[in-house]
Amino acid sequence: MIDPHTSILIIGGGTFGASTAYHLAKRGYTNITCIDRHPYPSIDSAGYDLNKIIRTEYDEPLYAEMAIEAIQAWREPMYKDVFHETGWIVTTCGQPEATRHLRQSYENLVSKNGAEGIEFVETPEDIIRYVPQLKDAKDLSRWKGLWNKQAGWAHAANALKLVASEAEKLGVHFVSGPGGTMKSLDVQDGRVVGVNVASGHVLRASKYILATGAASPGLMPELSPQLWSKCWTAAHIEVTEEELAEFKGMPIVDNHELGFFFEPDPETRLIKICNATQGYQSVTGEYGGRQYSIPWYLSDHAEEGIPTEALRDMQKLVDNLLPRFSHRPLLYARYCWCTDTPDQHFLIAPHPTYGEDFVLATGDSGHGFKFLPIIGGYIADCLEGRPRGRKDVWRPRTMDFKRDPTRPGDEVKDIRHIEKAHPTAQAML
Secondary structure (H helix, E strand, O other), X not given: OOOOOOOXXXXXXXXXXXXXXXXXXXXXXXXXXXXXXXXXXXXXOOOOOOOEEEOOOOOOHHHHHHHHHHHHHXXXXXXXXXXXXXXXXXXXXXXXXXXXXXXHHHHHHHHOOOOOOEEEEOOHHHHHHHOHHHOOOOOOOOOEEEEEOOOEEEOHHHHHHHHHHHHHHOOOEEEOHHHHOEEEEEEEOOEEEEEEEOOOOEEOOOEEEEOOHHHHHHHOHHHHHHOEEEEEEEEEEEOOHHHHHHHOOOOEEEEOOOEEEOOOXXXXXXXXXXXXXXXXXXXXXXXXXXXXXXXXXXXXXXXOOOEHHHHHHHHHHHHHHOHHHOOOOOEEEEEEEEEEOOOOOOEEEEEOOOEEEEEEEEOOOOOOHHHHHHHHHHHHHHHHOOHHHOOHHHOOOOOOOOOOOOOOOOOOEEHHHOOEOOOOOOOOO
């Protein structure tokens, strides 16, 4: 057992970092610092978003079990103002890999006793029964998939802020700006003895946890063979007060070929729309003769818009599924940067070189946010050496990156070489 007064430095205040800070503080640790270049909720975090899907379907049994645990945590009073259990409908127009994924996800929930409220939907009538707001959709005849009432969405930025603020109340010290911006590690005799930050200072602790998400391979290039940073795109439609009432409580609609959208956020009256794609990358790093992707954050490139092709795809979704909004402008276009592992398992383990005092907690692989209420407990277990946080599939590993079968397309394009639309205002949260 680690002494509760041991100094712990968490690098990164996004989903994994904030959750870890909260769980460690709940366990009685009294000397925790969490650093990030931005104040929480960090605008570079994938969790800095209007909403994220909270679901239980997984074709991997480990995450199916964790997702059931997570949604039970989302239902706790702490999250009552940020979690909306609207249910969701997830479909494909017949793509074989997507169909197999949905079938295996259903079987996993059955085996975990988590399939209550799930139904297969195979006709337009089935779909419109659960989502009457799709009554004007142009063609649902080929849609087949699952309806799951045990799902919904969280106001992601507010949830991240909530968890970090609760951690701060428990005594966690948060540092941002140059004093919280990691530049490199201070390594002596094969051990990490400090973190060099942009202010010129060195932050020292007894234990370190790297939870830097998509920034991880750029900060520690030796991780690049097992982490690939990619981004996805989103935009928003503003609705009227009357439309807000009409769409209130609408389930999330997700189609493998087109993308997904949510009910309007009650505060901003914005419907978030995401297109379906293999994502984008920014291949600007090199390590050991191998190139890797480093995030192209909008906080660094405010003058840049998102790809024109992504906006076209989102417009196609609107024209097909929400034609009443076809002439509304797409607002607040943005990127969401994540970091993938080759097999989409997280990377949560002691560093293979620096050992037990330096824990890796990254590799969200685009599906980490839903675990915000619980993932910090697993990372805390890893730090403490408990088996629950030391899963074999979370250990450092190197393998070939493959196409993500749950997303359409065959190419991850480089964001730097694609025509971009003129940027619109980014700050909406």
